[in-house]
Structures are given as C-alpha cells and as structure tokens.
Amino acid sequence: MNITVVGTGYVGLVTGACFSEMGHHVLCVDNDARKIEMLKRLEMPIYEDGLQEVVERNVEQGRLNFSTSIKEGTEYAEVIFIAVGTPPGYRGQANLSYVEQVGRTVAEHMTSYRLLVEKSTVPVNTGEQLKRTMTKYLREDVAFDVASNPEFLREGTALVDAFNPDRIVIGVESDRAAQLMEEIYKPIVEQSGCELLRMNIASAELTKHASNSxxxxxxxxxxxxxxxxxxxxxxxxxxxxxxxxxxxxxxxxxxxxxxxxxxxxxxxxxxxxxxxxxxxxxxxxxxxxxxxxxxxxxxxxxxxxxxxxxxxxxxxxxxxxxxxxxxxxxxxxxxxxxxxxxxxxxxxxxxxxxxxxxxxxxxxxxxxxxxxxxxxxxxxxxxxxxxxxxxxxxxxxxxxxxxxxxxxxxxxxxxxxxxxxxxxxxxxxxxxxxxx
Ligand SMILES: NC(=O)c1ccc[n+]([C@@H]2O[C@H](COP(=O)([O-])OP(=O)(O)OC[C@H]3O[C@@H](n4cnc5c(N)ncnc54)[C@H](O)[C@@H]3O)[C@@H](O)[C@H]2O)c1
The missing domain is CATH 3.40.50.720 (NAD(P)-binding Rossmann-like Domain)
Structure with missing residues (x-):
C-alpha cells in the first residue's frame, strides 16, 4: 500500500520506517525543510537505535521517500497518518494547532477518498473536531474518514516496539476505514501475533491518555x-x-x-x-x-x-x-x-x-x-x-x-x-x- 506519514519526529519517522520495512510504500512529510534535507542525505535528525539502517535500506529499495509538501502527501496515498507534535498549550491543554493545520491542508488538496489517521496523542473527541474541520475546508465533495491509531512505542526501544507492539488500537467509524487499517497492520499482526483492537474513535483516543497517565x-x-x-x-x-x-x-x-x-x-x-x-x-x-x-x-x-x-x-x-x-x-x-x-x-x-x-x-x-x-x-x-x-x-x-x-x-x-x-x-x- 501507499501510505503518507505527516511529521517525521520520534514517532512519525519510526512509523514510516517500520511501514516501509513491512513492504508498504511510504512518503514521510515534514514542514521542517532542514529535517527533510537531512533525511534525503540519510542523516537521522533524532537518535534511535537501529533507525539509520532501516531508513537506509528502505530508501535504497525505493519504498521510503521524503517531502516537505502535504499536497504531495495527499496525492500520494489513500491513507494519511498525522504524527505531528501535540505539545502542552495554554494551561496544560494539548496544543492541537499542528494537527488542525494538517487536517485542513489535506482537506484542501483532496480530490478523492482519504483516510486521515490520528497517530499523534490527542485528547478524546479530537476526531470529531478533525471531521468538522475537514468538512469545512474540502474543496470538492469527496468522501473521507477519520481514524484514531494511538502510538505506544517507547523512545530508546522504538523500533523493537513498533515491530512487536503489545497491541494495536484502531478507532474507526466505517468498515472501509477498518479494512484499510487492517491491511496496513496485517504484516505486523502476522509477524508479532499481537491483537488488533477495533473500537470507536473516542475510546481509542482515551486509551492512550489513560495508559500514559x-x-x-x-x-x-x-x-x-x-x-x-x-x-x-x-x-x-x-x-x-x-x-x-x-x-x-x-x-x-x-x-x-x-x-x-x-x-x-x-x-x-x-x-x-x-x-x-x-x-x-x-x-x-x-x-x-x-x-x-x-x-x-x-x-x-x-x-x-x-x-x-x-x-x-x-x-x-x-x-x-x-x-x-x-x-x-x-x-x-x-x-x-x-x-x-x-x-x-x-x-x-x-x-x-x-x-x-x-x-x-x-x-x-x-x-x-x-x-x-x-x-x-x-x-x-x-x-x-x-x-x-x-x-x-x-x-x-x-x-x-x-x-x-x-x-x-x-x-x-x-x-x-x-x-x-x-x-x-x-x-x-x-x-x-x-x-x-
Ligand atoms: N515521542 C514519543 O515517545 C511518543 C510516543 C507515543 C506518542 N507520541 C505522540 O506522537 C506525537 C509526535 O511526537 P514526537 O515525539 O514524534 O514529536 P516530534 O516533535 O519529534 O515530531 C513532530 C514533527 O512534526 C512536524 N510538524 C509539525 N507541524 C507540522 C505540519 N503542519 N506539517 C508537517 N510536519 C509538521 C515537526 O516538524 C516535527 O518534525 C505527539 O502527539 C506525541 O505525544 C510520542
């Protein structure tokens, strides 16, 4: 499958590298041009054990590419993961401006069905807000879905965790979205034997905050x-x-x-x-x-x-x-x-x-x-x-x-x-x- 991952930080880059290692074709997008330039030169912007080798291998085999353009990312794949930062904002509230910006930009460039997946850690009901935003900014009358797929990897052992998760949580509202997510994770589920849990979006979002807390x-x-x-x-x-x-x-x-x-x-x-x-x-x-x-x-x-x-x-x-x-x-x-x-x-x-x-x-x-x-x-x-x-x-x-x-x-x-x-x-x- 073709997959776009927006945000190439500790989570996005590892996720993109892992998906490409599993045989998918991945475009990693980041608005930090310096990071993308480094990645194109096969220099890692973060330290994570084993990441360099996986990135190098998949770039060489043509399954992993990098870009600064969300427009390109939207055209590239039916499924777009959002893995941008959600830093603390006003009074500890999560700052969702980066998530919102990605949702809005994807909507503006969509010309056919897209599944937008929250990989970033977000408060419950962000999915609802994302759907409202997408609907508002769509230029053409095309269908879309939003899904939640929280990430549980730990820095320091991120690759091991990504390939061998304890569980994969997907929050979806349509069978089409569920099938796409299952297809993406099929190689990891088959290889690791982990459970893929399907639930509604709010429950998936809450599972992440409840686990970390x-x-x-x-x-x-x-x-x-x-x-x-x-x-x-x-x-x-x-x-x-x-x-x-x-x-x-x-x-x-x-x-x-x-x-x-x-x-x-x-x-x-x-x-x-x-x-x-x-x-x-x-x-x-x-x-x-x-x-x-x-x-x-x-x-x-x-x-x-x-x-x-x-x-x-x-x-x-x-x-x-x-x-x-x-x-x-x-x-x-x-x-x-x-x-x-x-x-x-x-x-x-x-x-x-x-x-x-x-x-x-x-x-x-x-x-x-x-x-x-x-x-x-x-x-x-x-x-x-x-x-x-x-x-x-x-x-x-x-x-x-x-x-x-x-x-x-x-x-x-x-x-x-x-x-x-x-x-x-x-x-x-x-x-x-x-x-x-
Ligand atoms: N770091 C972890 O161990 C970890 C684990 C699980 C979940 N998470 C969650 O994953 C999310 C990402 O965390 P991280 O540690 O990878 O953050 P990070 O800061 O390392 O990476 C975020 C990336 O998103 C990019 N970005 C921001 N706005 C963008 C935009 N509009 N378009 C394109 N790129 C944009 C930034 O340039 C940056 O490279 C957060 O919500 C975090 O809570 C992190």
Whole structure:
C-alpha cells in the first residue's frame, strides 16, 4: 500500500520506517525543510537505535521517500497518518494547532477518498473536531474518514516496539476505514501475533491518555513510597522488588527516582487532567501524581543544597541529560529542572551525555560538556546522576572517588548500592534508601 506519514519526529519517522520495512510504500512529510534535507542525505535528525539502517535500506529499495509538501502527501496515498507534535498549550491543554493545520491542508488538496489517521496523542473527541474541520475546508465533495491509531512505542526501544507492539488500537467509524487499517497492520499482526483492537474513535483516543497517565501514576506511587522508606529506614528497591513480583502489580515502572520526564508523560497527564476538568470530572488522583513528581525533584535539590551548603563556585558534575537512556530527547527531562537551579545558585557545572548533549546545548548553549563521564567528575565537589546510561552504571567507582575533589554522589536513578558506596568511602544519597 501507499501510505503518507505527516511529521517525521520520534514517532512519525519510526512509523514510516517500520511501514516501509513491512513492504508498504511510504512518503514521510515534514514542514521542517532542514529535517527533510537531512533525511534525503540519510542523516537521522533524532537518535534511535537501529533507525539509520532501516531508513537506509528502505530508501535504497525505493519504498521510503521524503517531502516537505502535504499536497504531495495527499496525492500520494489513500491513507494519511498525522504524527505531528501535540505539545502542552495554554494551561496544560494539548496544543492541537499542528494537527488542525494538517487536517485542513489535506482537506484542501483532496480530490478523492482519504483516510486521515490520528497517530499523534490527542485528547478524546479530537476526531470529531478533525471531521468538522475537514468538512469545512474540502474543496470538492469527496468522501473521507477519520481514524484514531494511538502510538505506544517507547523512545530508546522504538523500533523493537513498533515491530512487536503489545497491541494495536484502531478507532474507526466505517468498515472501509477498518479494512484499510487492517491491511496496513496485517504484516505486523502476522509477524508479532499481537491483537488488533477495533473500537470507536473516542475510546481509542482515551486509551492512550489513560495508559500514559496510569504509567505516570505507577511512577509517582513508588516515588511516594520511597519518601516513606526514607523516613522509616526501609529500602525502596527491595520494597519495589517485593511488590513487582506480584503478577497483579508487575515489575515495570516501579523504579523510584527523580520523577518522570520526557515528551509524553508530563504533557499527557496535563492534557488528561485538563480534558477531564473540561468535561466535568475533577481528576484529583492525577493532580496528586503531578504534585508527587514535582516534589521528587525538589526533594533531590534539597539534598544537593544540604550537602553542599553553599552552592556558589562548587563544581557539580551532572551525569546524564536525556530523560532516559537510549534517546537524545531532553524534552521535560529532569536535567532541565536542575541545570537552571544550579546555574542560578552559581555552581560551576560540568555535563556529560554524549547522546543528548547536542539537543541540550540547543536549549542551554555555552555550557561545558565533557566526553568521558569519569573526566566529567574530575575535580567535582558533587556528582549528580540523572540518567541511568550504561556508561554510568559501569563506572569504575574507585577511579571516580579518586577523580573527585569530595566524594559526594547524589543518585537520582538508584544506580549504585548504598553498602558498596559506603565501603568505598562515598557520601551517597539515593532515592528511598538510607544515605551513607
Ligand atoms: N515521542 C514519543 O515517545 C511518543 C510516543 C507515543 C506518542 N507520541 C505522540 O506522537 C506525537 C509526535 O511526537 P514526537 O515525539 O514524534 O514529536 P516530534 O516533535 O519529534 O515530531 C513532530 C514533527 O512534526 C512536524 N510538524 C509539525 N507541524 C507540522 C505540519 N503542519 N506539517 C508537517 N510536519 C509538521 C515537526 O516538524 C516535527 O518534525 C505527539 O502527539 C506525541 O505525544 C510520542
């Protein structure tokens, strides 16, 4: 099949690459001409493991192409996926201007039936709005459908997730739309054996917000437990392990730490709270999830303040800038909370994250980046760990202690064991475990 994907970011590019790998012909469209030029030169605008190879292979075999023109995308395929950003807007409400713009432009150029698929994460009832917009801007009297097909991939393992999803959710209102979606996903369903769930559009839209908010809730829950552990002298890692082995609870997303970040959880929880408010439900539970998440960062900042006493002129080495390992994405990353605070307190910052440094530098230009984590820690009064990259997990701790001016580690990801750190002579603060 021919497929157009509008938006070639973390989701759109992976989706387009995955569809082409499955044998479809895909045109990826983006209005960022710089991105499209890079992709045409087979340079990846984002870091995602394995993406380069899949893109290269499918471009070479003629199944994957790039364009800046939605008009071309509308002519190219019967099915058009919208994978543009839906960033936080006014008071946490999702900003749907990019989605609306794509819908409008597609409508203006349509001359025969098209299926417009929401791949972006959108609040429930966006499908209805999209239909109204399309109807308004159609130049010719042609039929169309809107569908919802939320994306559940995780940055860092996006390709594995795209080829082996836990489930595929499609929200449709006509058999024609359902058949097209089933045809597109047939190779993935056959290969992975996953279920393809058909539901109405509103339910599909809501499934995504409800899923992300649930995962954020799990993280905030274990973070709240971590605070009780600190007060009670318990170890949250052991508690979470004990909980997670219960199959009703599950091990994933039970890691206490500096709180969730990234381009999805903060904005999706915000949007879900806002949407619920708007339609008449005060989602207090999720408001508490947000409060706990913020408090977790402030709690860690208080530990830094307590340990350094005077932050001014202290050398602080920050290890990890991405919101999680395996990605260069720094959107809503905890690093974006700590760096400005420490700069304001006049700390002397040294930063390490070879994957995310470029994206971070676009937001905070002119800071000092060191390519080796151990070198980054040299002469530091304090090391702050914000991303559990393997390079950090595998640090030579003896060498780290020797490199630092004062052996103080504040670990926002619980990478090391307190007993070991104590044995080596570190002052070590982690989350929900006894300090040494
Ligand atoms: N990043 C994730 O892990 C993830 C996972 C699941 C769902 N989502 C959702 O998918 C959507 C996209 O997220 P992302 O992380 O890929 O965003 P992104 O910012 O990486 O990519 C969005 C792309 O859309 C392009 N774009 C914006 N307006 C456009 C227009 N009018 N025409 C053409 N291109 C346009 C931008 O230039 C950009 O390249 C969001 O709704 C997000 O919530 C993201």
């Amino acid at each position: 649930f995962l954020a809730m799990k993280i905030s829950y274990v973070n709240a437990v971590s605070r009780v552990c600190e007060l009670a002298g318990a170890d949250v890692k052991q508690v979470a392990h004990g909980m997670g082995l219960d199959s009703r609870i599950g091990k994933q997303f039970l890691h206490a730490g500096v709180g969730y970040g990234g381009s999805c959880f903060p904005k999706d929880v915000d949007a879900f709270v806002h949407l619920s408010d708007q339609i008449g439900y005060d989602f207090q539970l999720l408001k508490e999830v947000q409060r706990i998440n913020q408090a977790q960062r402030e709690h860690l900042m208080a530990k830094i303040q307590h340990e350094l006493w005077v932050i001014q002129d202290k050398v602080v080495a920050i290890l990890g800038l991405a919101f999680k390992p395996g990605t260069d994405d720094v959107r809503e990353a905890p690093s974006l909370y700590f760096v400005p605070q420490l700069l304001e307190a006049k700390a002397n910052l040294r930063l390490w994250d070879n994957v995310a440094a470029k994206k971070f530098d676009e937001i905070h230009p002119g800071l000092t980046y060191i390519e080796d984590p151990l070198e980054c820690a040299r002469g530091a009064d304090l090391v702050l760990i914000l991303t559990d990259w393997p390079e950090i997990k595998n640090l030579d701790l003896k060498a780290l202690k020797e490199a630092m001016k004062a052996p103080v580690v504040i670990d926002g990801r619980n990478v090391f064991e307190p007993e070991k750190m104590e044995e080596l002579g570190f002052t070590y603060y982690s989350v929900g475990r006894p300090a040494t």
